[in-house]
Amino acid sequence: MGYTGSYWDRVTARRISRRRALQMAAITGASAGAIAIVGCGGGDDDDETTGGSTPGAGEGTPVPGGTFRGTVSLVLGKDPHKASTFLTHALGSYSYSRLMRYKTVLGELSQDEWYTTALEVAEKVENPDELTYIFTLRPDVRFHNLPPVNGRQLVAEDVVYSFNRYQEISPNKANMSMVESVTASADGTQVTFKLKEPFGLFLNRVASFQDLWIMPREFIEESETASEDRMLGSGPFHFGRFEPNVEMTWTKNPDYFEKDAAGNALPYLDGINLAIITDTNQVLSQFAAGTLDSISVPPTLLESVRGQSPDAIFDVAPRNILSFLYFEPASYTADKAPFNDERVRRAMSMAINRDALLNRISSEGGEWPNIPINAGFGESWWLDPKGSDIGDAGQYYQYNLTEAKALLTAALGGNGEFSTPMHFSSTVYTTIVPYYDVVRESLPALFREAGITVSEVPEEYGVYITKTFGRGEFDGFTFGLESVFSDIGLYWANMFYPRDAGGGRNHSSVGDVTLVDRIQKMLQLQDIDEIRQENFELQRYVSDKMYYVPVVTPVEFNARTPRLKGVTNITGPTTYALGTEVQLTNWFSA
Amino acid sequence: MRQYIFKRLALGVPTLIGVSLLVFFMLRVLPGDIVQQVAGDNLVTDEDRARIERDLGLDKPAYQEYFSWIGNAATFDFGLSLRDRQPIGDRLQRTLPTTIEMSLLALLISLVIAVPIGIISAVRQDSIADYVGRSVSIGFLAMPTFWLGTMIIVYSSEWFRWATPLPRDYEQIWENPWANLKFLLFPFGHFVPAGPSVVLGVSLSGTVMRLMRTQMLEVLRQDYVRTAWAKGLRERSVVVRHALKNALIPVVTVVGLQVPILVGGSVIVESIYNVPGIGQWFFTAIIARDYTAVQAIALLTALAVVLSNLIVDITYAYLDPRIRYS
Numbered sequence: 001m002g003y004t005g006s007y008w009d010r011v012t013a014r015r016i017s018r019r020r021a022l023q024m025a026a027i028t029g030a031s032a033g034a035i036a037i038v039g040c041g042g043g044d045d046d047d048e049t050t051g052g053s054t055p056g057a058g059e060g061t062p063v064p065g066g067t068f069r070g071t072v073s074l075v076l077g078k079d080p081h082k083a084s085t086f087l088t089h090a091l092g093s094y095s096y097s098r099l100m101r102y103k104t105v106l107g108e109l110s111q112d113e114w115y116t117t118a119l120e121v122a123e124k125v126e127n128p129d130e131l132t133y134i135f136t137l138r139p140d141v142r143f144h145n146l147p148p149v150n151g152r153q154l155v156a157e158d159v160v161y162s163f164n165r166y167q168e169i170s171p172n173k174a175n176m177s178m179v180e181s182v183t184a185s186a187d188g189t190q191v192t193f194k195l196k197e198p199f200g201l202f203l204n205r206v207a208s209f210q211d212l213w214i215m216p217r218e219f220i221e222e223s224e225t226a227s228e229d230r231m232l233g234s235g236p237f238h239f240g241r242f243e244p245n246v247e248m249t250w251t252k253n254p255d256y257f258e259k260d261a262a263g264n265a266l267p268y269l270d271g272i273n274l275a276i277i278t279d280t281n282q283v284l285s286q287f288a289a290g291t292l293d294s295i296s297v298p299p300t301l302l303e304s305v306r307g308q309s310p311d312a313i314f315d316v317a318p319r320n321i322l323s324f325l326y327f328e329p330a331s332y333t334a335d336k337a338p339f340n341d342e343r344v345r346r347a348m349s350m351a352i353n354r355d356a357l358l359n360r361i362s363s364e365g366g367e368w369p370n371i372p373i374n375a376g377f378g379e380s381w382w383l384d385p386k387g388s389d390i391g392d393a394g395q396y397y398q399y400n401l402t403e404a405k406a407l408l409t410a411a412l413g414g415n416g417e418f419s420t421p422m423h424f425s426s427t428v429y430t431t432i433v434p435y436y437d438v439v440r441e442s443l444p445a446l447f448r449e450a451g452i453t454v455s456e457v458p459e460e461y462g463v464y465i466t467k468t469f470g471r472g473e474f475d476g477f478t479f480g481l482e483s484v485f486s487d488i489g490l491y492w493a494n495m496f497y498p499r500d501a502g503g504g505r506n507h508s509s510v511g512d513v514t515l516v517d518r519i520q521k522m523l524q525l526q527d528i529d530e531i532r533q534e535n536f537e538l539q540r541y542v543s544d545k546m547y548y549v550p551v552v553t554p555v556e557f558n559a560r561t562p563r564l565k566g567v568t569n570i571t572g573p574t575t576y577a578l579g580t581e582v583q584l585t586n587w588f589s590a
Numbered sequence: 591m592r593q594y595i596f597k598r599l600a601l602g603v604p605t606l607i608g609v610s611l612l613v614f615f616m617l618r619v620l621p622g623d624i625v626q627q628v629a630g631d632n633l634v635t636d637e638d639r640a641r642i643e644r645d646l647g648l649d650k651p652a653y654q655e656y657f658s659w660i661g662n663a664a665t666f667d668f669g670l671s672l673r674d675r676q677p678i679g680d681r682l683q684r685t686l687p688t689t690i691e692m693s694l695l696a697l698l699i700s701l702v703i704a705v706p707i708g709i710i711s712a713v714r715q716d717s718i719a720d721y722v723g724r725s726v727s728i729g730f731l732a733m734p735t736f737w738l739g740t741m742i743i744v745y746s747s748e749w750f751r752w753a754t755p756l757p758r759d760y761e762q763i764w765e766n767p768w769a770n771l772k773f774l775l776f777p778f779g780h781f782v783p784a785g786p787s788v789v790l791g792v793s794l795s796g797t798v799m800r801l802m803r804t805q806m807l808e809v810l811r812q813d814y815v816r817t818a819w820a821k822g823l824r825e826r827s828v829v830v831r832h833a834l835k836n837a838l839i840p841v842v843t844v845v846g847l848q849v850p851i852l853v854g855g856s857v858i859v860e861s862i863y864n865v866p867g868i869g870q871w872f873f874t875a876i877i878a879r880d881y882t883a884v885q886a887i888a889l890l891t892a893l894a895v896v897l898s899n900l901i902v903d904i905t906y907a908y909l910d911p912r913i914r915y916s
Contacts, residue, residue, distance in 0.1 A: 076878070077674060084629055171629040171638065228675040244674065244681060245866045245874070246757040275756045278861050278870065281740055282754070285747030291756060308748060428877060462879050466626040470634065500635070 059565045059589075062264065066588035067271040068564075069293045071286070073278050073432060075248060078239075079227040080213040081162070084171035086484045086576055089209050094250045094272060094579030095144075096233035097121045097214055099135050099159065099191070100207040104568040104581045114378030115488070117207040120580065121154060121214060121234070130198040130526055131180075133206075135159070135191045141257045143234045148218040151255060154234050156184030159191045162214045174502050175211050175490060178202070198524045200531050201489045208486040209577040235579050236267045248274045250579075258584065268566065268587035272579075280434070284308070287559060294560035298434030299362030302557055312559040318369050318376040319556040320576075322482035323439065325549040329472040329509035332547075338418055339477065343411035345546035346396045348477075350404040351450035354397070354552045357442055361435040361554045371397060371550040372542050373491050374484075381488055381532060383539045385550075393543035397550075404450045417451035421476035423468050426458035429481060435554055440479055443551075472499075472507055479551070480507070484576060488535055492519045495548070510547045563588045591907070595900065602896035609892040610663070610885070614656050617881050624648075624672055624879040646672050648881075659885065668886035673878045678886050681871065686890065689860070689867035691763060692774055692787050693852040697845065699791025700798055703730075705841075708802025712810060713829055723799065730796030735855045739789045739862035752778040754785075757866045777863065786863040790855050794848050801844055805837035812836075839909050846902030853891050 072091070077083045080092035103109070103116040119125070124136040137156060145151030163182045167173050180194040195202065206212060219232045226232075231239040236256045240249030250272040258266045277283050280298060287295045288308040297305045297314070306314065325348065331339035338344045354368050369375030371385040383390045385397040395403075408416030422443065429436040444454040457476075459468060468474040482505065485491040496515050497503030515538070522534040542548075560567070566585040576582075625642045626634055634642075643649045647669075650658075662669060668678035704727075711723035746752040754777035763770040775785040809815060810833055818828045856869030868887055875883035906913050 074874070075674070082628075169641070225670075225675045243684070243758075243866070244676070245685075245870050246760070273758075275758065275864075277757070277864055278874075279743075279864070281743045281747075282862065282864055285743055285753040286756065288747045288751050289753030290751075291753055304748075308751070461877055462623075462627070463621040466623055467621050470626045470629075 062260070062268050062566055062585070062587040063589065064264075064268045064587065065270050066268075067273050068269050068583060068586060069291065070272070070274045071277045071283055071292055071295060072248065072274045073276070075242065075244070075276060077228060078231050078242065079215075081166045081170050081215065082227070086210060086486075089213070090576045090578050091248065091274075092213055092231060092233075092579075093209060093235060093577035093581070094237040094583075095231035095235040095239050097141065097154075097235050097580065098207070098209075098212050098577075099214070100125070100203060101209075101577060101581055102207050106566060106568055106585060111378035112380040114376070115204065115381055117203045121159075125203065131195045133193040133195075133202060135193070137189055137191070138257060139189070141234050142255055143216050143219075144232055144238050144253055145255055146232060146238065148222055149216045149232065152216075153188075154214060154216075155188035156191045157188060158214055158216055159212075160184045161217045163212060165215065165220065166212060170211070172210055174504060175205060175208065177502065178205075198526060199489075200523065200525045200528065201487060204487045205489065208490070209581075210484075210486050236584055237272055237579055240271070245276050245278075247276055260585065267579075267584050269583065272583065278431075280431070287312070290561070293564050294558060297557040297559050299554045299557060300434055300438070302362055305559055309559060311562055313562055315558045315560070317556045317558065318374065319553050320370075320374050320376050320484045321433065321553055322370050322372075322374065322485075323436075323480075323551040323553045324372075324482065325477050325479055325551065326507045327477045327548075328475050329507075331508065332511050333509050338412055338420070341411045342545055343407040345549060347404040347407040347411070347416075347450060348447065348452070349396045349546055349549045350398065350400045350407070351446050351452065352443070352549070352551060353399040353446055355399070357439055357552045358554055360442060361438050361552075368397065368550075368552055369555070370553040372539055372548065373488065375553075377488060381535060383536055383543075385543070389536065390543060391540045393540050396543060396546055401449055408451060415451065417453070419453040419455065421457045421474075422454045423457040423459055423464070423474045423476065423478040424480070425461045425464040428461035433481060435552075436481065439551055443479060469507060472509055478507070486576070488531075489523050492535075492538060493523070496542075508547065512545070512547070515541065515545075565589055591904075595904070598900050598903065602893075602900070605896055606889065606892055607660075610660055610889055611656070613885050613888040614659065614881075615652065617879070617884060618652055620879070624881065627879055648672075659882070663886065663889060669882050671875075671880055671883045673875070673880040673883070678883055681883075682868070682886065682890070685866060685868040685871055687762060688760065688865060689853075689856050689869055690894075691770075692860075692865060692867060693790070693849070693856060695774055695787035696790035696794060696852060696855075697848065699788055700794035700848070701845070703792065703795040704798035705802055708799045709806055709829060709834065711799075711803040712806030713825070715807065720803075723803070727796045727799035727803075730792055730799070732796075733793060735789050735793045736858045736862065738792065739786070739859055742784045742789065743862060746778055746784070750778075752780075754778065754863055757864045760866050773865070786859045786865050789863075790852060790859055793855065794851070797848075798841060798844060801841055802837065805840055806833060809833045809837045835909055839906060842902055842905050842909065846898050849895055849898040850891070853894070 072087070074087060075091065076085050077088045078092065080089050080096060083089065097120055099120060099122045100117050101120045103113055103118040121137055121141050122135040123138040126134040126136075128134065137154065137159070139153070141154040142151050143149035143154055160182050163176075163179075167176065178195050178197060178199040180196045182194075183192050184190070185192070193202075199205070213233070215227065215233055220227055223229075230242075234257070236253050236258070237250035238253050240251050242248045252267055252270050254265070256266055260266055275286070275292070277286070280301075283292070283295050284297075284301065284305055286292045287305070302314075305312075327339040327345070328336065330336040358368075368385050373382055375382050385394060387394070390397075405416055408418075410416075412418060424440050444456060447454050457474075468478055469480055485494070493502045494505040495503070496506060496510055496512065496519060498511065498516070499506050499509060518534070518538060518541075522531055522538065525531045525534065564586060566587045568582055568585055624646065625639050625648075628642050628646075629638060640649070648655070659669065666679065668682065670676065671678055671681070707723045707726065711720045714720050743754065755773055759769070760773050761769045772779070773785065774787045775783055777785045815828060815833050818832045823832075853869070856867060857873045858869070859865070860867045860870040861873065868890075871883065872887045875887065
């Protein structure tokens with residue numbers, strides 16, 4: 001299929017209306033499980049951010065009340081500072097707030113605004129110089145009216161306390177390593193962040209759902225396990241109860257500080273009730289029976305779910321998982337053949353028939369998003385691998401066996417054939433990421449066509465995540481998944497910096513000094529357009545070098561009951577905060 | 591008999607200690623530790639590792655940890671889950687009765703299905719009833735629980751839009767007996783027996799059914815049974831009063847051995863049916879390398895196996911008066 005327009009034009013031109021596709025849904029399944037939440041709204045022309053938005057056109061006046069019934073497959077802790085997993089952060093957003101968030105609207109949000117920050121607890125941000133950010137807090141933000149905070153006002157000292165705690169215990173603390181100091185003003189209304197060095201995307205980092213959640217000191221210090229027993233912050237919902245393998249619930253915070261454009265209190269919903277269900281068939285049958293309001297639909301089962309639930313609204317969204325091949329670290333650290341040669345890596349990419357893979361995954365097919373960064377950042381930040389903007393490197397994403405073989409012959413001599421182990425996780429991914437097995441099973445056959453004989457090395461998830469993914473102790477190459485990157489800078493730094501200097505997810509220990517230098521310089525730029533352009537250049541560069549070989553990530557489908565209204569336009573990796581960005585404006589029609 | 595029970599219980603102690611040692615140390619040498627899982631995708635520095643291990647109480651030498659854990663476990667204090675920092679004992683109180691009840695019901699169902707069919711199959715050997723009974727038993731043996739459970743969930747939804755209750759709807763038998771039995775036996779309502787206990791029971795019944803038939807055939811050929819026939823006793827009396835009791839002895843052994851199989855089956859069936867029991871927890875705990883939770887569940891499972899074997903031996907004495915324990 002030739003290039004005829006934007007990625008989303010092409011996705012939606014075939015079977016899904018573009019209007020629906022662009023009214024993006026929230027994401028239910030991502031790398032670690034299935035948090036099932038919401039789809040899209042019906043409004044067209046509203047461009048206010050969530051807090052101040054009006055209802056989507058044609059949906060009517062929001063009716064307060066009702067409990068949202070969703071599902072989550074896995075709950076791994078309740079303390080967003082302690083957790084590394086996006087699941088905890090996503091769920092924490094029901095009860096906690098942060099200084100800023102990403103922009104969401106009711107209805108359609110143009111792609112150039114997908115990666116745009118919005119204010120939350122802060123009502124103003126000043127940037128007097130490139131190293132200083134001053135956040136003025138809203139005066140009406142109060143913690144939940146529950147002991148031990150009893151509804152007291154959220155003040156600057158709470159932000160400082162939370163930042164210090166985050167820096168002390170968070171596995172993600174490197175994300176904020178550019179911060180020199182955080183101080184509170186004497187009157188408690190302002191927080192000043194001083195940076196060690198300029199960081200042009202600092203506000204995006206502050207808005208990330210994986211970092212600066214504001215947690216009150218009294219609560220944390222109440223007991224050693226307080227923050228794991230329950231959640232208590234200034235978010236839109238009070239924590240209700242958690243029973244492992246049963247459910248997690250929240251009730252409406254009647255004192256939440258945000259209102260809609262008409263001055264009505266948010267959230268509209270009386271509560272959130274997430275059933276903990278691990279089995280996909282159970283999730284689908286519960287939705288068909290009407291006991292769940294919204295679910296994530298595995299692409300392989302889309303037609304079946306449509307048949308079972310003909311009234312449901314199906315929304316499409318970019319899936320935020322990166323699916324990719326990564327190579328034995330010695331390829332880069334010790335110049336070990338064959339993956340030290342970029343021609344071999346390019347050949348592997350060209351041996352992957354991405355269209356065929358997507359068609360195997362779902363009758364809806366899909367495209368090749370998340371190559372190399374998340375498509376969910378929007379076209380202002382992401383280069384379409386099929387588009388002309390990707391430049392010459394685009395050829396390496398095209399399926400071309402002849403060229404792949406020629407590259408292998410040139411790189412390895414002889415007939416270019418070689419054998420290599422392929423590691424992969426044989427558990428967890430296979431159940432929670434519905435397309436993982438389909439792709440994994442197909443890869444050896446695709447590589448065989450190019451003369452690469454693959455011996456499969458299945459690894460139990462715990463072994464995989466620790467040894468192969470975490471420590472890079474493997475030979476040959478690995479087919480793996482990468483969970484959400486909530487900001488552009490995090491992608492580049494994590495994947496390409498040295499492992500002990502911020503490259504926590506540099507699984508192959510890629511040691512390209514030039515690339516690291518360019519990333520550092522890009523992150524120090526102040527002008528967003530300049531950052532954007534350099535980000536494009538870097539995508540072209542890594543597509544050419546093929547340090548990691550992106551595979552495919554199908555789009556995500558969510559089904560919801562037509563009664564669920566006021567659904568925000570969620571834009572992918574930046575907006576996983578379910579409570580504050582996704583469900584704040586949900587309501588049920590009669 | 592009492593002396594025998596005490597002796598058997600005492601002999602169970604080394605078994606339990608052996609299991610505890612095995613589980614404790616195997617978990618720790620297993621590649622893939624909880625520290626990396628807590629850190630997620632992030633690189634674990636030595637400093638991070640030390641802090642996380644300190645937080646989780648894993649910073650002491652393994653033997654010290656073991657003695658501390660086994661000492662507390664002896665008083666049924668299993669500590670906190672490493673994953674969610676909640677008391678394991680509290681969760682065991684909620685989940686263990688559920689799994690025990692589900693398993694006992696499954697055993698009961700398997701016996702209700704297997705024993706009558708096994709008897710009829712043997713008494714009417716080579717008749718249509720026998721062929722049907724044997725076919726059914728082979729069919730049950732061939733159907734794994736995960737397949738049968740999944741098919742029931744999928745097709746109930748596809749054809750009737752039926753769904754099982756959600757986990758939150760589960761109530762213990764002493765809280766609401768009807769709701770409890772409905773969850774485990776008739777989850778779709780309509781008195782359709784398609785619940786988790788039924789699926790487990792059906793799978794177990796195949797083995798028991800075949801054994802029951804074989805044993806009955808053997809016993810029915812014994813001299814004392816022939817004598818009973820010669821005395822002109824009615825068939826029912828011969829089969830039920832004279833043959834069945836002896837035929838049941840090996841069956842009881844096999845039923846006792848089903849306990850570990852039931853534990854394994856519960857892991858899958860609880861996930862498929864949303865049963866908030868110990869099996870589902872065991873599965874997620876292993877994946878998450880939640881050492882303390884896995885240790886507690888494994889130890890209790892071993893205890894259940896020891897006790898079930900004891901019960902089997904005691905049942906022998908009831909069934910066969912020639913067996914006397916002292």
